[in-house]
Amino acid sequence: MPEPxxxxxDEALLSGYVDRALVQRDEQRVRVHLERCARCRAVVDDLxxxxxxxxxxTFETPRDDEWSEAPRTESSRLLVGLGWPLATAWAVILIGYxxxxxxxxxENLVERLLLLGGATGFGLLFFGVxxxxxxxxxxxxxxxxxx
Amino acid sequence: MNTVMVESAAPAMVAGDAESxxxxxxxxxxxxxxxxxxxxxRHRRAAYLLALQLLGNRDDAMDVTQDAMLRFFTTLKSxxxxxxxxPWLFTIVRNQVRxxxxxxxxxxxxxIGESDALVGQLATPQPGPEADLQRRELKARVWRAxxxxxxxxxxxxxxxxxxxxxxxxxxQVLGIPIGTVMSRLHGARRQLxxxxxxxxxxx
Numbered sequence: 001m002p003e004p005x006x007x008x009x010d011e012a013l014l015s016g017y018v019d020r021a022l023v024q025r026d027e028q029r030v031r032v033h034l035e036r037c038a039r040c041r042a043v044v045d046d047l048x049x050x051x052x053x054x055x056x057x058t059f060e061t062p063r064d065d066e067w068s069e070a071p072r073t074e075s076s077r078l079l080v081g082l083g084w085p086l087a088t089a090w091a092v093i094l095i096g097y098x099x100x101x102x103x104x105x106x107e108n109l110v111e112r113l114l115l116l117g118g119a120t121g122f123g124l125l126f127f128g129v130x131x132x133x134x135x136x137x138x139x140x141x142x143x144x145x146x147x
Numbered sequence: 148m149n150t151v152m153v154e155s156a157a158p159a160m161v162a163g164d165a166e167s168x169x170x171x172x173x174x175x176x177x178x179x180x181x182x183x184x185x186x187x188x189r190h191r192r193a194a195y196l197l198a199l200q201l202l203g204n205r206d207d208a209m210d211v212t213q214d215a216m217l218r219f220f221t222t223l224k225s226x227x228x229x230x231x232x233x234p235w236l237f238t239i240v241r242n243q244v245r246x247x248x249x250x251x252x253x254x255x256x257x258x259i260g261e262s263d264a265l266v267g268q269l270a271t272p273q274p275g276p277e278a279d280l281q282r283r284e285l286k287a288r289v290w291r292a293x294x295x296x297x298x299x300x301x302x303x304x305x306x307x308x309x310x311x312x313x314x315x316x317x318x319q320v321l322g323i324p325i326g327t328v329m330s331r332l333h334g335a336r337r338q339l340x341x342x343x344x345x346x347x348x349x350x
Contacts (some may be wrong), residue, residue, distance in 0.1 A: 012333035054308035058270040
């Protein structure tokens with residue numbers, strides 16, 4: 001059924017014409033119609049103007065150093081996997097050795113309390129950080145990513 | 148704001164880029180970290196811009212892009228390297244955006260909400276021919292009208308007119324038959340045109 005302007009094809013072909021996405025036969029039909037239809041020519045001109053404005057727009061984008069989506073490599077995963085157990089074992093042995101050695105060295109109650117307090121504080125801090133890391137690792141969406 | 152300006156809106160992928168993408172994908176599959184880095188540097192800006200255009204919010208767009216890039220790399224092994232990377236990455240971005248909407252109980256038919264948020268992310272052009280006031284105003288009007296469109300209309304226009312995707316790539320990203328791309332795109336453009344006319348009357 002022809003439109004009032006005499007167009008015998010679907011209006012969507014005007015978009016296809018603007019996008020150069022029509023087969024030759026349809027492109028020919030649209031071109032012939034546009035030569036005599038000011039209304040459809042105006043539609044095509046509008047579509048082109050909007051496409052040009054959209055295409056030539058520029059947006060602010062994040063700086064390169066704001067991205068962190070590179071996946072972790074097998075080697076870094078292995079190193080981190082080994083690092084934490086080793087560091088934990090080292091901290092346990094070091095604190096135990098410091099406590100035992102220091103305890104043997106002195107009979108003074110104040111010195112023993114200082115030693116015990118310091119070692120306990122260090123131990124609590126270390127295990128607090130370790131527990132936080134373990135908890136965060138379970139919910140961290142970026143755990144597979146280089147940070 | 149911690150940002151830099153993009154040089155051009157949507158650098159269209161040419162045949163050479165697709166070929167080197169293929170090589171990079173093969174190298175990344177083989178575990179080459181520099182190839183992953185090169186792929187990320189090549190495609191993340193376009194992915195970010197699509198997320199920004201769908202969400203209208205810089206922080207959400209950044210989160211979605213990082214998640215999408217992560218998914219891109221974790222699923223790389225199953226990716227057919229003969230296909231183009233950008234439509235595949237855009238499909239992931241779109242799915243991530245939809246997941247975010249679902250979590251926030253928004254629908255694809257909703258607009259961005261605050262239409263000036265997206266316009267606020269437009270780069271300020273350098274003085275010169277580009278700084279032409281009328282063109283700048285038209286761009287702001289177009290993006291304000293786009294932000295006011297339902298997301299499903301906005302995405303098809305943005306994919307075609309900003310990112311310059313072919314109809315077959317658009318069909319792949321949206322998961323629709325290629326034969327319906329033109330009519331859906333035209334419907335969206337018609338609605339955008341009506342918004343612009345409406346905006347023009349109220350300006």
